[in-house]
Amino acid sequence: xxxxxxxxxxxxxxxxxxxxxxxxxxxxxxxxxxxxxxxxxxxxxxxxxxxxxxxxxxxxxxxxxxxxxxxxxxxxxxxxxxxxxxxxxxxxxxxxxxxxxxxxxxxxxxxxxxxxxxxxxxxxxxxxxxxxxxxxxxxxxxxxxxxxxxxxxxxxxxxxxxxxxxxxxxxxxxxxxxxxxxxxxxxxxxxxxxxxxxxxxxxxxxxxxxxxxxxxxxxxxxxxxxxxxxxxxxxxxxxxxxxxxxxxxxxxxxxxxxxxxxxxxxxxxxxxxxxxxxxxxxxxxxxxxxxxxxxxxxxxxxxxxxxxxxxxxxxxxxxxxxxxxxxxxxxxxxxxxxxxxxxxxxxxxxxxxxxxxxxx
Amino acid sequence: xxxxxxxxxxxxxxxxxxxxxxxxxxxxxxxxxxxxxxxxxxxxxxxxxxxxxxxxxxxxxxxxxxxxxxxxxxxxxxxxxxxxxxxxxxxxxxxxxxxxxxxxxxxxxxxxxxxxxxxxxxxxxxxxxxxxxxxxxxxxxxxxxxxxxxxxxxxxxxxxxxxxxxxxxxxxxxxxxxxxxxxxxxxxxxxxxxxxxxxxxxxxxxxxxxxxxxxxxxxxxxxxxxxxxxxxxxxxxxxxxxxxxxxxxxxxxxxxxxxxxxxxxxxxxxxxxxxxxxxxxxxxxxxxxxxxxxxxxxxxxxxxxxxxxxxxxx
Numbered sequence: 001x002x003x004x005x006x007x008x009x010x011x012x013x014x015x016x017x018x019x020x021x022x023x024x025x026x027x028x029x030x031x032x033x034x035x036x037x038x039x040x041x042x043x044x045x046x047x048x049x050x051x052x053x054x055x056x057x058x059x060x061x062x063x064x065x066x067x068x069x070x071x072x073x074x075x076x077x078x079x080x081x082x083x084x085x086x087x088x089x090x091x092x093x094x095x096x097x098x099x100x101x102x103x104x105x106x107x108x109x110x111x112x113x114x115x116x117x118x119x120x121x122x123x124x125x126x127x128x129x130x131x132x133x134x135x136x137x138x139x140x141x142x143x144x145x146x147x148x149x150x151x152x153x154x155x156x157x158x159x160x161x162x163x164x165x166x167x168x169x170x171x172x173x174x175x176x177x178x179x180x181x182x183x184x185x186x187x188x189x190x191x192x193x194x195x196x197x198x199x200x201x202x203x204x205x206x207x208x209x210x211x212x213x214x215x216x217x218x219x220x221x222x223x224x225x226x227x228x229x230x231x232x233x234x235x236x237x238x239x240x241x242x243x244x245x246x247x248x249x250x251x252x253x254x255x256x257x258x259x260x261x262x263x264x265x266x267x268x269x270x271x272x273x274x275x276x277x278x279x280x281x282x283x284x285x286x287x288x289x290x291x292x293x294x295x296x297x298x299x300x301x302x303x304x305x306x307x308x309x310x311x312x313x314x315x316x317x318x319x320x321x322x323x324x325x326x327x328x329x330x331x332x333x334x335x336x337x338x339x340x341x342x343x344x345x346x347x348x349x350x351x352x353x354x355x356x357x358x359x360x
Numbered sequence: 361x362x363x364x365x366x367x368x369x370x371x372x373x374x375x376x377x378x379x380x381x382x383x384x385x386x387x388x389x390x391x392x393x394x395x396x397x398x399x400x401x402x403x404x405x406x407x408x409x410x411x412x413x414x415x416x417x418x419x420x421x422x423x424x425x426x427x428x429x430x431x432x433x434x435x436x437x438x439x440x441x442x443x444x445x446x447x448x449x450x451x452x453x454x455x456x457x458x459x460x461x462x463x464x465x466x467x468x469x470x471x472x473x474x475x476x477x478x479x480x481x482x483x484x485x486x487x488x489x490x491x492x493x494x495x496x497x498x499x500x501x502x503x504x505x506x507x508x509x510x511x512x513x514x515x516x517x518x519x520x521x522x523x524x525x526x527x528x529x530x531x532x533x534x535x536x537x538x539x540x541x542x543x544x545x546x547x548x549x550x551x552x553x554x555x556x557x558x559x560x561x562x563x564x565x566x567x568x569x570x571x572x573x574x575x576x577x578x579x580x581x582x583x584x585x586x587x588x589x590x591x592x593x594x595x596x597x598x599x600x601x602x603x604x605x606x607x608x609x610x611x612x613x614x615x616x617x618x619x620x621x622x623x624x625x626x627x628x629x630x631x632x633x634x635x636x637x638x639x640x641x642x643x644x645x646x647x648x649x650x651x652x653x654x655x656x657x658x659x660x661x662x663x664x665x666x667x668x669x670x671x672x673x674x
Contacts, residue, residue: 052569073575085566089588098584099574150574 002063002153002186003028004049009058009068011044018044020210021058026188026203031180033197034190036207037233042190043158045207049188050079050156062153078147080157084139086131092118092142093127099150117145120179136164140172144179154186161196173199194234198222206230223281223342224359228351231279231344237308237319239279241346242293247274248345248354255345258314260293265341265358273349280343282308282321285336287328292335293318297328311336393649399642407638421455422639424448425632426465426647430457432633465644468626472606473651474537475622479544479605484598486545487552488560488590492582494553495560496568506557509550517547518610528615537620540612544605552597559593560586595662599655606652623648 004026011019019041026032034042047053049060051072060068067075078099086095096114105113118124121141126134131142140160147155160176161169177200180187191197197204198218205215206229214226225231231239244255248271254263255278262278287309295313302324309320311334320336328334345354353359365371370378399407403419430452438458444450452459490509494502524543525534533539563586571581587594613625627644630637656663 050573052573072569072573073577075573077573079570079573081566081570083564083566085564085570087567087585087588089591098571102575102580146570146574 003061004154004186004188005061005064006045006049007059007061009045009048009060010056011041011048011053012056017210019048019055022210022212024205024212024215026186028186029184031177031187031189031200031202033201033204034188034207035194035197035204035233036192038192040207041210042192042207046156046158046188046190049154050077051075052079076150076153078150078152078155080143080147080155080160082159082162084143084160084163086139086142086146088130088132090131091127092123092129092131092134095131095142096127096145096149099146103150113149114145117148120148120182121145137168137172140164144176148183152185154188155180157187157189159191160189161193162191169196176200195236198234206233208233224344224353225279226353228277228279228346231346231353235281237282239281240285240318241277241279242315242318244276244278244345245274246276247271248276248347258293260291260337262293262338262343263341264343264345265356267345268355268357271345271347271349271354273347275348276354277346277348278343279346279353280338282319284339284342285318285320286339287320287322287326288335288337290335292337294333294335297330297332297334300328300330309334396642396645399638400646402639402642404632404637404639407642408635419451419639420448421451422637422641422643424451425637425640426630426643427463428452428459429461429463430455431460432457463630464621464626465623465630468621468623469647471537471616471620472623472648475540475544475620476602476606476651478537478541479548480598480601482541482545483548483552483601484556484594487549487556487597488587488594490549490553491556491560492586494557496565506554509553512546512550521611521614524611525614535616535619535621540616540620540622543611543615544601544608547608548601548604551600555597555600556590556593559590563589592662595659599659599663602655603652 004024006022006024006026009019009022011017022041022045034045036042044053048055048068051067051070051074055068058068059066062075062077072079087098090098093114096117097110100110100113114127115124118127121144123138123141123145126138131139134142143160157176161172164172173196189197189200198221201218203215203217204221206213206221208229214221214230216224221230222234225234225239228241232241242257244257246255248255248267250268250270251266252264252270253266254261256262257278264278293313293315295311295318297309298312298317299310301308301310305324307322307324307326309322309326309328311318311320318336322328342358344359345356346352347354398414398416400422401418401420402413402416403421404425406413406416406419407422428448433456435456438453438456441453441458444453449459493499494506499505528534528539528543531539533542567585567589568578568581571585572578576584607624608622609624612622616622616625623644627641627648628636630640630644632640
């Protein structure tokens with residue numbers, strides 16, 4: 001098992017910069033997720049770790065060894081592809097045995113390792129089947145099994161649940177996480193689905209346009225996003241950004257938004273711009289009867305245990321999470337304010353969070 | 361109105377029309393073949409009789425004549441010989457002839473097999489390597505090179521017969537198996553590269569990547585993972601290459617004579633007494649049809665899949 005370190009990793013394809021001078025340390029036995037929209041460089045980063053692409057510059061260390069410019073076959077890493085890449089001309093057993101055959105194991109060792117992996121993934125009853133006859137979930141397990149049998153230093157997974165249907169994806173999320181804990185492997189997992197990332201990861205790195213914006217635990221990423229992009233990308237619905245038409249100075253603890261005072265956590269730094277944003281999660285807002293920002297209900301989404309209200313205001317549409325028994329109608333005039341001081345001020349000129357008592 | 365049938369299904373009328381067209385086409389194409397097979401079982405007299413005989417007494421004379429050289433002998437000499445040892449000696453004796461030795465047919469036929477299969481194997485093998493490279497790597501001037509390869513097909517190969525004849529004479533490749541294999545490979549290669557590139561493009565590169573991560577080199581991954589999945593394309597390509605090299609006549613007439621002569625130039629020159637030996641020619645042609653027929657039947661599933669491959673993404 002292994003620690004993976006990425007240092008000043010850079011990759012460009014012609015004029016297009018896929019990964020910009022990235023730095024990361026993925027710890028031993030960590031379940032690490034690279035998250036971002038498509039084209040953000042997450043897959044390219046993963047492929048560089050695997051050795052399927054060579055970096056333009058920078059280094060990749062696997063257990064302190066510089067492997068950045070080695071061939072994939074020399075790195076002792078396993079890769080699970082989005083389309084599984086199971087060899088259709090081989091049956092399940094031979095697919096699992098394929099990586100071992102290269103390593104000149106005896107037939108007996110191969111059989112026992114294949115059986116061990118198959119039992120772990122509960123596919124030992126389909127070892128003789130053709131892969132083309134398998135259902136999506138079983139294919140997924142075979143693909144995982146093929147990564148497992150070799151007992152590599154690290155597992156790299158490129159959106160392995162992307163092609164499964166929703167119900168099955170949730171189940172495989174749990175199974176994958178349990179498998180990771182059982183074998184104690186270092187796993188690097190790429191996805192564009194933030195729910196998948198939040199539910200599985202020890203740590204998440206959010207990427208956009210080739211840059212790693214933030215690498216932290218899911219809780220910190222969710223509650224204390226360092227940039228507007230992260231705040232918006234994580235969470236469903238994403239964070240509200242309410243414009244503030246004033247310059248923020250150090251120690252400031254309230255702002256005035258449409259003639260309403262809104263409490264903010266005491267700021268440690270000031271803003272460079274006088275057009276800033278108050279970032280607040282829908283669950284940190286509440287409806288109030290007075291001293292609130294005014295608006296009209298634009299839409300109500302009933303989600304079972306709660307409702308998401310979209311409120312049309314002069315500041316734009318704001319989303320609020322309320323209890324499902326809250327009784328409001330479309331077009332009704334309401335007021336809202338913050339529930340606590342878990343808010344973040346984003347500097348209008350840099351889109352970065354300003355440090356405060358909350359946003360340490 | 362009949363609603364039991366999906367509106368997308370062909371109506372029973374169009375089905376019948378399609379079947380009729382296919383049957384008519386089949387009859388038209390099968391008549392020459394069946395006539396050749398029939399001729400091979402006729403006697404020399406019945407083969408050239410006028411009006412042509414549709415019903416005749418079958419005889420193996422054509423096949424005996426195809427495989428043997430014979431000479432006519434006076435009746436007294438035939439009477440002095442010991443009785444014939446087997447049925448074909450008896451057949452020849454009844455025509456007042458004796459067998460003087462085997463004909464060249466077996467040699468010509470095996471030349472055809474060696475050259476046909478050799479050229480097919482080489483075209484498909486080299487074609488697969490080239491197609492893989494064009495499909496996966498950044499080759500400088502890729503499009504121009506692909507066009508250049510295709511352009512070798514834009515004129516009939518026989519158009520370059522004279523330069524090739526001179527070249528082959530200088531190189532000592534005339535009338536050799538190697539020369540013919542190289543020649544047919546060159547002609548087939550452009551088709552092989554183009555056909556196989558289409559198939560290689562359809563194989564996701566993740567398969568090789570998976571194999572390479574699992575410790576295989578690219579060449580090993582090519583043989584273990586890519587080739588088995590390109591089997592459909594390889595089979596389809598092999599059939600086309602085989603049919604060309606097997607049937608090729610013009611270059612074979614021009615470049616081969618004794619050592620490496622293939623069956624096509626040999627069969628029509630089988631001369632009997634006082635003219636062409638039609639039953640023997642029919643027999644030679646019938647036997648000549650068999651390998652390519654078996655080859656096509658064995659690979660026909662691949663061929664069908666090969667032609668429709670890539671039309672709908674799986």
